[in-house]
Amino acid sequence: MNSILFDHGRTARIGLPEAVFCEGKSREALVELLSRFVKGSGQPVLFTRLAHDLFAELPEMIRSGYDYHPLSRTAFGTALPMHPKGKVAVVSAGTADGSVAWEAARTLTYLGIRCDVYEDCGVAGLWRLTERLDEINACDAVIVVAGLDAALLSVMGGLTAKPIFGVPTSVGYGVARQGQAALASMLSSCAPGVGIMNIDNGYGAACAVARIINTL
Amino acid sequence: MNSILFDHGRTARIGLPEAVFCEGKSREALVELLSRFVKGSGQPVLFTRLAHDLFAELPEMIRSGYDYHPLSRTAFGTALPMHPKGKVAVVSAGTADGSVAWEAARTLTYLGIRCDVYEDCGVAGLWRLTERLDEINACDAVIVVAGLDAALLSVMGGLTAKPIFGVPTSVGYGVARQGQAALASMLSSCAPGVGIMNIDNGYGAACAVARIINTL
Amino acid sequence: MNSILFDHGRTARIGLPEAVFCEGKSREALVELLSRFVKGSGQPVLFTRLAHDLFAELPEMIRSGYDYHPLSRTAFGTALPMHPKGKVAVVSAGTADGSVAWEAARTLTYLGIRCDVYEDCGVAGLWRLTERLDEINACDAVIVVAGLDAALLSVMGGLTAKPIFGVPTSVGYGVARQGQAALASMLSSCAPGVGIMNIDNGYGAACAVARIINTL
Amino acid sequence: MNSILFDHGRTARIGLPEAVFCEGKSREALVELLSRFVKGSGQPVLFTRLAHDLFAELPEMIRSGYDYHPLSRTAFGTALPMHPKGKVAVVSAGTADGSVAWEAARTLTYLGIRCDVYEDCGVAGLWRLTERLDEINACDAVIVVAGLDAALLSVMGGLTAKPIFGVPTSVGYGVARQGQAALASMLSSCAPGVGIMNIDNGYGAACAVARIINTL
């Protein structure tokens, strides 16, 4: 109806530019916003939860103005300049956690921060984590993405001295449905000093890490 | 008021003798039952959740008729004869899980089944589990006792081929309060083939293992 | 994106080969995996929660490489060799519990373990259970599958000495919706020594029984 | 402060005289009310949840004016005249359900309705129920009182044609804590036509039955 009142001063205030959470917004509103912030517009805006179906139906002119990543459902026209230092490890438990892990990774890319993604590290097959541990610990911060019982967080948290954040995912069924079990599990983790995000909030974990990298 | 209608045929039917859950029973009822089943009565009955305060105030004559174990709050006058084979590993995450781990261990002793207890195996310090792994895997069944995020279950479940049961404990605070987080976490475990018990139900896990040992 | 990092050593470590939970995985990922593990590939992999619609649309070449069972939504190309001993009773309460009961039965078949399925044993018509009791007790382990109030578990648990596992199902409406009532009921069962699985987790119960049969 | 505004017309309107739920009322308020309705006052009032400690400390003059029953925590000075017909079976699962079963039985006595109490009928030892079934079915209505998984209700409901009500109790621990599992289980019962009461509400079940007996 009326156009959205953007918080233009946000980057100056908190070091993180605007992002648009697309789920629940009308097609009209999204098309208008996507038209506004194409590559070359000069304004970095990240679109998260942008469904592939919706993106695929946009006019070619808009689509070609964006770097779109289907698994993570993220898009941006312009990214922030590359940070000179800092690298992040995104570690996930299973294949089904991929969309959230990559939402974190893509947000970091958008924010100009380097990252590596380590998938399928679930602790029921512990060797998958331990044999990649040195590589992970060579990074400056760790994001752990896991659903079900999210046991990976406690194990990882006990094996690294780096800042570490946990993102529970809505992967699972029965009591694990919609991520409540993973969230409670992560908040109860016996590994000390782990900040937890809302369920499926890969974007938030990337921002939390960015607040750290920005101070290095 | 009236005396309890005991299920005398239970051992014949399911291989497990009667047990009395003491919490919530009146002092009078407990004294009457404890008097009836002292050592020498010939009838094996296990008392669980028998508070130390209550036991300590009983007449010496009753107390001396029981093998009482304060941490687990269990007592029995007569135990079942020793099983010729079978040994169980009770593995717990932290010191605070002790009362539940020992309720399992004591129930096994009462049922005539050998067991070893491995405490402080929480996965935030992974070496505490891995360096005792061979010993644990030499047993015929494993009981995992853990509160908080109960991550130990998934790790243990991925490292043993033996029958394995999980007992969530009510250890913790905040979202972990009263064991709901540990229960959901265990039910969601990514390690396959683990049977879960009610919160703090060490007795039940011992009975489940006994059903297996009884068939060996 | 990247291909999945399989836990190849799992059978050696825990006696249970890999399984793929299909729900929530993309069509592309599933087609790739199904192509890889057809009969003759030599690698036993079980696919669970594989929707009939999806399977029916696969190329004939893939479909013919699988033993697919629509009610349980399970498929496998190669099964494990038959266990020389051990037989399991899968007992379910109502017709609507069928898909979960058969997920357990099919997983057992895949693992090379014999089983019989006893359906419609709900305790509101008690005779349906009692007249089949001897047959059930002739088996080496019992899996009880029930939704709603899951009262069948307590009755069955009080009539067998065999190892017994309960699988609550998401059958029902109102407070029974999504299986929470059945799960709480089973965890609270007054029959001693019953290991409980996550809601609808027939696969897990079969694995738990396999851990026992493997030790016979 | 001000005295309570009693609903004097209630018996005329709904056939059930006033009752006072004592829990949460101040000692002063209760003493005043108990003084008012002693035997001989002519007004039948039932006091429920009246703690034994509180009653024991009342002046002898008041205490002697009441029929007090400690297990059920109920008291009345004057009861209603005996109903010429109708008899109720109160069936409970375990000893710990006693206080609720007897609250129902005592309320019936107060309302002038005959009843028998059948305790320890839990279905994990099915014979305890079946061997008393004929006696129970000779009554005109059945009240089932059970905690934990409350499986007794479904079994009983499938074995009687009489009006039947279920009262879940707060007996249990872990997921059964405070009766939520028993309540959900009863509401989900597969036995048709069973009206359920709030947790521990033995009084309510007696009133529901009285509404039926009053119409005979």
Add this chain to the structure above:
Amino acid sequence: MNSILFDHGRTARIGLPEAVFCEGKSREALVELLSRFVKGSGQPVLFTRLAHDLFAELPEMIRSGYDYHPLSRTAFGTALPMHPKGKVAVVSAGTADGSVAWEAARTLTYLGIRCDVYEDCGVAGLWRLTERLDEINACDAVIVVAGLDAALLSVMGGLTAKPIFGVPTSVGYGVARQGQAALASMLSSCAPGVGIMNIDNGYGAACAVARIINTL
């Protein structure tokens, strides 16, 4: 797969013939069952939650063998013979409670019990209930159907001496979503002696009343 094991003795045992809950059953299973119990088959079977879409697509031969009622989604070929006495009032709060109110009414019709339905009696417009009160009280039992805060139950329960049952409905949004608020409200009702049913369980309330009418 296999055909359902019907509980043929149920009418003899509990006075209520079999019913089939259609939700969640496969189309194939329903068609088979509907074919079996058409008018003239001699066996009274009630089908509940039978979606209109599904019924409309059945062959004319089957459809013509049933009395189908779209709002309540119920169907039966043969009804029980008319009870010589007894009449039930089904009282509902709002239009949206119609499908549940009529499920109760139709079940009564199937069971041969007369009933009247009183809709739109929500207490926010109290006159709609009070001006029909005499008519309602002339019945032998009352079923109250209400969603949202279900306040109608307490008001009605305080104005009738007849046996009374409450059915919470899943009508509403926000905290009232899926009937949890209505269920809790009804179980907490300050009107004494009201038996409560699972959410949307109009069928169950009718059966509960039938248990009473059967004893008149």
Add this chain to the structure above:
Amino acid sequence: MNSILFDHGRTARIGLPEAVFCEGKSREALVELLSRFVKGSGQPVLFTRLAHDLFAELPEMIRSGYDYHPLSRTAFGTALPMHPKGKVAVVSAGTADGSVAWEAARTLTYLGIRCDVYEDCGVAGLWRLTERLDEINACDAVIVVAGLDAALLSVMGGLTAKPIFGVPTSVGYGVARQGQAALASMLSSCAPGVGIMNIDNGYGAACAVARIINTL
């Protein structure tokens, strides 16, 4: 430790002076605060949830500086000047709701607003409300205080055109425990335009009404 940073400008900003919620504050902190704001200090401060035991043990010098009301557990030294107009009806369902109803009434008195309290208006005895309706409707705003199913709110809301607020109370047991049923019921009320407060928050309802009276 450090002294509390009071929000002195609050009265100017929102028309409501400071209040101190005493529950959870240390005895030391409360004594210090109570010493500071005795009658004559000139600063109006309301203390809520001030336990009688704690108040009774204060030095006489402090106690005499306060108007303390035990049932509502409120105290103030100085009240605001009397409002020239506006009167509030506080309507409660049962005796047990008294402490919350009087917390609202006492807060109004402190804020200089006249009010009458109407207790025991629970709708299971509808006449208790209807015969006082005219008096209530002569007030300028209504506060409804009720626990259990809180049905009073919908009935009252349908009988008054005045601004009306609902305060659920923690009165009850089982599903009504701690006020969750009453809260959900009130939020779902079918009477339009009722603002709801947190459980037991009589203070908040009085402040909400004060915001209205302040604008008259």
Add this chain to the structure above:
Amino acid sequence: MNSILFDHGRTARIGLPEAVFCEGKSREALVELLSRFVKGSGQPVLFTRLAHDLFAELPEMIRSGYDYHPLSRTAFGTALPMHPKGKVAVVSAGTADGSVAWEAARTLTYLGIRCDVYEDCGVAGLWRLTERLDEINACDAVIVVAGLDAALLSVMGGLTAKPIFGVPTSVGYGVARQGQAALASMLSSCAPGVGIMNIDNGYGAACAVARIINTL
């Protein structure tokens, strides 16, 4: 089936005319009602939650008789006459709260009450609220609409002396899903005297304000 029993006397009794909540009503029922209350019928009726798809398919004759507003999904043929005084500020946190904010605004318009809508005032960018504060405080009442953590309510409530109501919205994901976090947050607000509505209940907030404006 039967036509709805409207509460015609409602405006006289509580000052608010009838409204029809369309969600969950059948297409037939809605068409009948919409035909009855078109402009010119003389009877003011508000339709809420009237889906755009449904409205768009109505015959032109009906559609032209209504003022329909797609974002808020509201429609009315006849509005109440304009109030001579009173103006309301509807303040919302984010774009996604628009449908609820406008449901409140449209209901006010229908009730003849002037209002302004202030969108995008979320407190993570505090300046968006503070720079419009004087305008908001010039109104006679404030409605705050917010999802997620609904922090806007506490900030706004601490900056205005006007009557203020909070409407939590179902905007969000994970723990914020379906508005439960926003509802709990609003009920716990540290700003005193705020009446809270059910989740997404913009209509209710408008009615609550109307009760105040009606008394000015």
Add this chain to the structure above:
Amino acid sequence: MNSILFDHGRTARIGLPEAVFCEGKSREALVELLSRFVKGSGQPVLFTRLAHDLFAELPEMIRSGYDYHPLSRTAFGTALPMHPKGKVAVVSAGTADGSVAWEAARTLTYLGIRCDVYEDCGVAGLWRLTERLDEINACDAVIVVAGLDAALLSVMGGLTAKPIFGVPTSVGYGVARQGQAALASMLSSCAPGVGIMNIDNGYGAACAVARIINTL
């Protein structure tokens, strides 16, 4: 029983020395541990949730070996050496959040990290936060401690670019009881990049910040 298996290598592995959570541990166990780690023992161990009553009754010899802080219930004999750089702001909403805020502050002191505590910054009186904002933003990381609706987190998160963590507290009543509302609110915060801790987990927030300071 047996002595606890400490994780001696933890500091080397994750940079954070051992801590002992005292709640739920037996008096005996605590006395033994406290004796072991007095000042001069050379081993830094932090005791959290150490009740004042328990500490006060210890032998003078032990007590004098500890720096004990009653409000935060923390004790340590030896602290880590002072970090050369890094300073943390602990910002709390109300006086009742003090014990958690100071648990964070004391843990930081123990870890050798400088910090300032800013209390009473609740957003209902926004000036209390804004006038201290520059001081807070001069720190290297921010910990926000708040109960009730925890609105402070979103406001603070929108005003700082520094790494920021939220600790919900169990302050409040009704829906805010035990911190669930504050936790959900914080996880839903509209301010990006905030890591959340378990309820009352001030210790964890300090550790999370230490992981950052350790990398500076």
